[in-house]
Amino acid sequence: MKKISKITLIFTFVFVLVMSQFAYQPGEAEAESDNLGLKAEAAIIIDGKTGQIVYEKNADKVLGIASMSKMMTEYIIMESIENGKITWDQKVKINKYVHDLSKAPNLSNVGLTEGEDYTVKELYQAMAVYSGNAATVALAQLVSGSEKNFVKLMNEKAKKLGLKNHKFVNASGLNNSNLLGEYPTGKKDEENVMTATDTALLAYRLINDYPEVLKYASISKLKFRDGKEYPNFNWMLPGLIFEYKGVDGLKTGSTDFAGYGHTGTVIRDGQRYITVVMKSTTKNERFRDSTKLMDYAYATFEKEKILPANYQVKGKETLSVVKGKEKNVNIQSKKAIELLVENGEKENYKTELVIDKNKLDKDGKLTAPIKKGEKVGYITVTPKNGKDYGYINGDSAKVDVVAAESVEKANWFVLSMRAVGGFFGDVWSSVSSTVKGWF
Structure with missing residues (x-):
């Protein structure tokens, strides 16, 4: 009888321990509120x-x-x-x-x-x-x-x-x-x-x-x-x-x-x-x-600078440009982003670059002329973990992304030569493909 009681007791202990893992856990905001002890x-x-x-x-x-x-x-x-x-x-x-x-x-x-x-x-x-x-x-x-x-x-x-x-x-x-x-x-x-x-x-x-x-x-x-x-x-x-x-x-x-x-x-x-x-x-x-x-x-x-001014997203430092003297333009954040950050959590943030689709053509390129400082999109900053409460006016942590330099529109001669070059390039590609097909 004593042996059975011990087994029952052990089983009961294990059962309670397992079920406690599924017990109600307060949400983050609720737990935070309780921790402050507000009335x-x-x-x-x-x-x-x-x-x-x-x-x-x-x-x-x-x-x-x-x-x-x-x-x-x-x-x-x-x-x-x-x-x-x-x-x-x-x-x-x-x-x-x-x-x-x-x-x-x-x-x-x-x-x-x-x-x-x-x-x-x-x-x-x-x-x-x-x-x-x-x-x-x-x-x-x-x-x-x-x-x-x-x-x-x-x-x-x-x-x-x-x-x-x-x-x-x-x-x-x-x-x-x-x-x-x-x-x-x-x-x-x-x-x-x-x-x-x-x-x-x-x-x-x-x-x-x-x-x-x-x-x-x-x-x-x-x-x-x-x-x-x-x-x-x-x-x-x-x-x-x-x-x-x-x-x-x-x-x-x-x-x-x-x-x-x-x-x-x-x-x-x-x-x-x-x-x-x-x-x-x-x-x-x-x-x-x-x-x-x-x-x-x-x-x-503490107020921390999460993103510096003139920040460039790695691998997305430029945008392609059509009809310009330059074929690409550097893009960067207009200013820094400072946030109130929990102590020790400065690295707990990720960035996302969002380009304004209305600024791009069907091929995803900007069209010259482009002025230095012209807005082309924005960068958002959000926590990797934890809750982001946002801002009182409904905004999020974001900064404008702008052109780092001006790109002038190419003159008619340059554009014509590019068109001619493009035409012959397409012809050559077609001929090359055909010849390869013979073999």
């Missing part, structure tokens, strides 16, 4: 300069964004100033609705007095630093005449910026039910939604198209005209609770529906990252999540 439901990290994505978790899941919506309002305000539609010093008279909203309980606001004039700059700072909802509505009304018209503009701008999964129903990011019965669009309890990918893209466009926004986003405490001092809700800024070296923006958000979100941006030694966490569990946890993302980014990645 947020969705997250992403991108290179603040190039938009290269280096990490994501549920990044395409549509979630509430709350006051991170104000990044779109900020973008439109900046654009309106750039276009001369409004100015920083322009006066905005506060109406009764905006005044009432500014004193509504449990909402983030600086107090705005009915009938009093505030400058665009004052209202923008209240929005960017203290997430002032009433100040946001006042700016929306200024730009578009009404918040309803402004929301339409927000959705139109989102499409132009390349956002794919989004819906704006108000300018502030509040739940419509908090807007004192005067919500501009959507249902009475609806909120703005986006994905982490779209939120990162919006932040990327905001700080790259209008880098001056960081001058306001980095203000840790705002002294307003009412004599009060309002702390920035981005507690990772200098002097605040979760201070993180290099953080200079960007926006927080929270509602019951959206949970706690944070779009952060940080720069150290010239390397800027943008991080997004969505639907984190608590006000503090969102900053712990952001800290984990920033720590991971700086500890794991």
